[in-house]
Amino acid sequence: MIWNEKMETMAAQDLKNIQSDRLKSIVKYVYDNCPAYTKKIDNHGIKPADINTIDDIKKLPFTIKEDLRDSYPFGLFSQPIKQLKEIHVSSGTTGNPTVVGYTKDDLKLWSEVMARAIACAGGVPGDMIQIAYGYGLFTGGLGFHYGALEMGLTIIPCSSGQTKRQLKIMTDLKPRILACTPSYSLYMAEEAREMGLNPRASSWEIGIFGAEPWSEAMRKEIEATWDMEATDVFGMSEIIGPGVAQECLQKNGMHIFSDVFYPEVIDLQTGKEARPGESGELVITTLTKQGIPLLRYKTRDIVSITYEKCACGRTSPRISKIKGRTDDMIIVRGINVFPSQIEHVLLSIEGTQPHYQLVVDRKTGELDELEVMVEVDEKIFSDEVKKLRALEEKIRDEIESVLGVMVKVRLVEPKTIPRSEGKAKRVVDKRTL
Ligand code: DLL
Numbered sequence: 001m002i003w004n005e006k007m008e009t010m011a012a013q014d015l016k017n018i019q020s021d022r023l024k025s026i027v028k029y030v031y032d033n034c035p036a037y038t039k040k041i042d043n044h045g046i047k048p049a050d051i052n053t054i055d056d057i058k059k060l061p062f063t064i065k066e067d068l069r070d071s072y073p074f075g076l077f078s079q080p081i082k083q084l085k086e087i088h089v090s091s092g093t094t095g096n097p098t099v100v101g102y103t104k105d106d107l108k109l110w111s112e113v114m115a116r117a118i119a120c121a122g123g124v125p126g127d128m129i130q131i132a133y134g135y136g137l138f139t140g141g142l143g144f145h146y147g148a149l150e151m152g153l154t155i156i157p158c159s160s161g162q163t164k165r166q167l168k169i170m171t172d173l174k175p176r177i178l179a180c181t182p183s184y185s186l187y188m189a190e191e192a193r194e195m196g197l198n199p200r201a202s203s204w205e206i207g208i209f210g211a212e213p214w215s216e217a218m219r220k221e222i223e224a225t226w227d228m229e230a231t232d233v234f235g236m237s238e239i240i241g242p243g244v245a246q247e248c249l250q251k252n253g254m255h256i257f258s259d260v261f262y263p264e265v266i267d268l269q270t271g272k273e274a275r276p277g278e279s280g281e282l283v284i285t286t287l288t289k290q291g292i293p294l295l296r297y298k299t300r301d302i303v304s305i306t307y308e309k310c311a312c313g314r315t316s317p318r319i320s321k322i323k324g325r326t327d328d329m330i331i332v333r334g335i336n337v338f339p340s341q342i343e344h345v346l347l348s349i350e351g352t353q354p355h356y357q358l359v360v361d362r363k364t365g366e367l368d369e370l371e372v373m374v375e376v377d378e379k380i381f382s383d384e385v386k387k388l389r390a391l392e393e394k395i396r397d398e399i400e401s402v403l404g405v406m407v408k409v410r411l412v413e414p415k416t417i418p419r420s421e422g423k424a425k426r427v428v429d430k431r432t433l
Pocket of ligand 1: 211237243325
């Protein structure tokens with residue numbers, strides 16, 4: 001079902017008109033209510049009156065993560081703190097954490113877009129959903145919770161972790177929808193087998209997986225393992241949390257709810273708009289948010305976009321799977337490496353598991369070394385050394401041909417690589433650059 005027929009199937013020109021009206025209002029709103037934005041817009045040499053249609057968005061300055069950090073904790077807010085009904089804080093690796101907050105209307109918006117997302121994945125009112133994203137300061141658990149409430153689902157708010165208990169709950173209560181990170185769904189499958197359960201017999205028919213990168217090959221793996229439809233959900237705390245974009249069952253790009261989150265894709269080299277189908281950095285403007293609206297926020301996520309109508313009937317643009325980050329991308333001997341490229345190779349090779357970790361190191365005076373640790377299944381691990389070597393070589397050759405950089409491959413026993421109940425840690429960078 002389509003949750004909001006009007007907004008999600010609107011003709012292109014009508015959508016553009018709404019986006020134009022909303023952009024005009026939001027620019028004036030932040031200019032009048034947030035001194036940091038007043039300054040930013042003034043410094044950019046424009047006035048809110050210069051913004052009349054959605055195409056004028058290009059006249060606006062970008063907002064970056066550092067703007068949020070520099071104005072920590074509340075400097076980019078457009079509403080007094082007492083108007084905020086909920087605050088989330090994400091820990092960064094360096095410097096101040098990022099603080100975001102929601103007014104009552106923002107919470108309504110979040111519920112609305114998450115209801116759209118769950119419907120887009122195939123959920124209908126009356127379904128039971130097991131939410132195994134973390135609840136708390138992370139936006140995953142509560143975002144799904146609000147959307148499910150809005151939709152009229154029966155919620156099991158498991159949060160992440162306590163895997164055996166999750167599986168018992170699934171077996172006994174028989175929820176139809178599972179929401180968690182893709183890597184956690186595979187971890188749960190391992191535990192299920194250990195408990196003597198057959199994952200393919202599970203009650204889950206739909207999975208809504210996101211918060212971390214995953215590949216098409218990983219989707220196939222999850223779908224085959226659990227006998228379910230695995231869909232991708234995208235979002236980030238700064239914009240709203242989960243609920244920025246969601247795949248429908250065509251599984252051909254994530255519908256971005258562009259009447260409220262206006263997307264641009266910016267070419268990394270030229271800084272200009274990338275053509276549809278070409279990769280670039282996703283930039284989002286929140287068109288209706290009140291607490292902490294952001295203009296042209298640079299997400300650091302690399303995607304491509306298409307404006308073609310989807311067979312599901314929705315007219316919203318669709319973004320590709322996240323192809324990498326402008327920052328988590330690692331550079332090894334001058335070559336850009338995305339963990340997703342390696343994942344892709346591993347999943348195409350028999351016997352390897354989609355549990356892997358990249359370790360980058362640089363000894364003094366030497367070149368970067370990239371080691372790929374790959375788990376193999378029990379059967380392969382107990383094979384003779386000759387066979388293991390051959391498999392290592394095969395993986396190495398394939399990775400090297402994709403990346404164009406030398407790598408070391410180390411096969412490790414099942415369950416050696418640390419599992420995560422949230423986002424998997426794919427890269428360990430030991431270099432001091
Ligand atoms: O991860 C929000 C979320 C929760 C999304 C649950 C989906 C499901 P943050 O913790 O702020 O918010 O992290 C945002 O995670 O910029 C992406 O790099 C990455 N990310 C989120 N969804 C996907 C996805 C939540 N489907 C950052 N594929 C984003 C790849 C994703 N990366």
